[in-house]
Amino acid sequence: xxxxxxxxxARGNKKAKLRLxxxxxxxxxxxxxxxxxxxxxxLNGVDLHIKxxxxxxxxxxxxxxxxxxxxxxxxxxxxxxxxxxxxxxxLSKLRRRKVPKYRRSLGIVFQDFRLLKDRNVYENVAFAQRxxxxxxxxxxxxxxxxxxxxxxxxxxxxxxxxxxxxxxxxVAIARALINRPAILLADEPTGNLDPDTTWEIMKLLEKIxxxxxxxxxxxxxxxxxxxMKKRVVTMKKGVIISDEERGGxxxxx
Amino acid sequence: xxxxxxxxxIKQGFVNIFRNKGFSMASIATIGACxxxxxxxxxxxxxxxxxxxxxxxxxSVTVFFDQGITEDRINEIQALIDKRPEVDHSDYISAxxxxxxxxxxxxxxxxxxxxxxxxxxxxxxNIFMKDVSKQPELVTYLEAVSGIRTVNRSEVTATTxxxxxxxxxxxxxxxxxxxxxxxxxxxxxTVATGxxxxxxxIAIMKYIGATDYFVRAxxxxxxxxxxxxxxxxxxxxxxxxxNKVIKYFEMEYQTLDDLLVFLSVHDIFRYYLPxxxxxxxxxxxxxxxxxxxxxxxx
Numbered sequence: 001x002x003x004x005x006x007x008x009x010a011r012g013n014k015k016a017k018l019r020l021x022x023x024x025x026x027x028x029x030x031x032x033x034x035x036x037x038x039x040x041x042x043l044n045g046v047d048l049h050i051k052x053x054x055x056x057x058x059x060x061x062x063x064x065x066x067x068x069x070x071x072x073x074x075x076x077x078x079x080x081x082x083x084x085x086x087x088x089x090x091l092s093k094l095r096r097r098k099v100p101k102y103r104r105s106l107g108i109v110f111q112d113f114r115l116l117k118d119r120n121v122y123e124n125v126a127f128a129q130r131x132x133x134x135x136x137x138x139x140x141x142x143x144x145x146x147x148x149x150x151x152x153x154x155x156x157x158x159x160x161x162x163x164x165x166x167x168x169x170x171v172a173i174a175r176a177l178i179n180r181p182a183i184l185l186a187d188e189p190t191g192n193l194d195p196d197t198t199w200e201i202m203k204l205l206e207k208i209x210x211x212x213x214x215x216x217x218x219x220x221x222x223x224x225x226x227x228m229k230k231r232v233v234t235m236k237k238g239v240i241i242s243d244e245e246r247g248g249x250x251x252x253x
Numbered sequence: 254x255x256x257x258x259x260x261x262x263i264k265q266g267f268v269n270i271f272r273n274k275g276f277s278m279a280s281i282a283t284i285g286a287c288x289x290x291x292x293x294x295x296x297x298x299x300x301x302x303x304x305x306x307x308x309x310x311x312x313s314v315t316v317f318f319d320q321g322i323t324e325d326r327i328n329e330i331q332a333l334i335d336k337r338p339e340v341d342h343s344d345y346i347s348a349x350x351x352x353x354x355x356x357x358x359x360x361x362x363x364x365x366x367x368x369x370x371x372x373x374x375x376x377x378x379n380i381f382m383k384d385v386s387k388q389p390e391l392v393t394y395l396e397a398v399s400g401i402r403t404v405n406r407s408e409v410t411a412t413t414x415x416x417x418x419x420x421x422x423x424x425x426x427x428x429x430x431x432x433x434x435x436x437x438x439x440x441x442x443t444v445a446t447g448x449x450x451x452x453x454x455i456a457i458m459k460y461i462g463a464t465d466y467f468v469r470a471x472x473x474x475x476x477x478x479x480x481x482x483x484x485x486x487x488x489x490x491x492x493x494x495x496n497k498v499i500k501y502f503e504m505e506y507q508t509l510d511d512l513l514v515f516l517s518v519h520d521i522f523r524y525y526l527p528x529x530x531x532x533x534x535x536x537x538x539x540x541x542x543x544x545x546x547x548x549x550x551x
Contacts, residue, residue, distance in 0.1 A: 074460065097465070104462035114457045131463040133255050175461065 284483025480537025
């Protein structure tokens, strides 16, 4: 079974075929601005092109526009100006009722894990498949498989509060991965973790990236960015001030 | 929504109710109280209506004639009576027939002592009405007809019954409407509390691509379950209480035996059961849908 077919089946999504623009970009921001009702624009004429399979760090201090960018990509917000295209989908023109289906093609990991507290590890991961109405038989097959990828096969019965921060983030990553998304958005995924656990999570994300998933990660962790030598996009006051292949956190902004 | 999501939503609906025990109980109790009152009022109204019907079926007015009236005049009077629009039909009972009936009913073999008909002047016409509420008009009319000595109306005035029934129906409708509004408000609050408790969970669901329907359905089902349980409780109570109350009335008011003809519990439930369930589930659906639309903007 080919990788694409497997993806399609696991996602339960008939339109699993990945659509890229002619340059092979999976995410494109063209002259994107976002203004809120008060204050300066959160994003101001941002251009960004991310290719399929890339691992990109987005760095910048508070108020630099990182979170707004993530929210635009999640289609939680729409751009005031410019065009955001993800997997061939123009998000400004995406109808509200099609947003859930669009979000299913993304994997999302947050700093605070955002697990369902009253459900065990298995249920938290299975939940992402339940909402796309995957047959129970497949869920029973997919959940243990993805839990073993994140190294939590033995803890499927545990509740989130019984897990360490690192383990909770692994559950969140497993949930993000189970529908085999083409893109993983990670908003400070190591923000609440100690250094050792941070590296475990980063190794996991790197492995996921090597398997073909495009990763966009917002972080404040200088050490990670400097060590991993991936593409680094630095933002300040709503604009991109540097975009370097194999970059580092060295840029003083 | 497929069958899996449907069962998932039902399960989550129950989970919500148990998480929110206090509010759920309050809502169930209010709907229960409301539908219990509805049931009680319905029982009263339906039974009184039934009694009115029974009264209407019986003799409403009896006329007796002046002494020495001729058969021809009696026939004329009966023809006049039968022409009245509110009259269904009338029966002429001759003095002999009246005596025969009386003998059979009360005297039996002792009647042999009578050589003449002691009820010689007791021929009468029994009038059965289409519409008992017009009884006073008929009586006034008959009293003016020459040849009629007395007009007896039935002991129970059906008009009073009808009037009382109308009053009970209006009062009960008003009380029920107030209680239904309170129920909708309470269910709405229960669901709103459930939503605020699960705000984070709802946000997570939305982030990972749950549809509006998937997020909202458990809350709507929660409301409908509360409504159904709220309806089932008074249904059960009324079912068991009804016969006891009827027996009590029949024992206490034996003198009104002819009047107190009660409907069976099955007659009552033929209408009350479906109506109460529909109202209960309907209120639950309405209350939760309004709240979910207001509080979950997916």
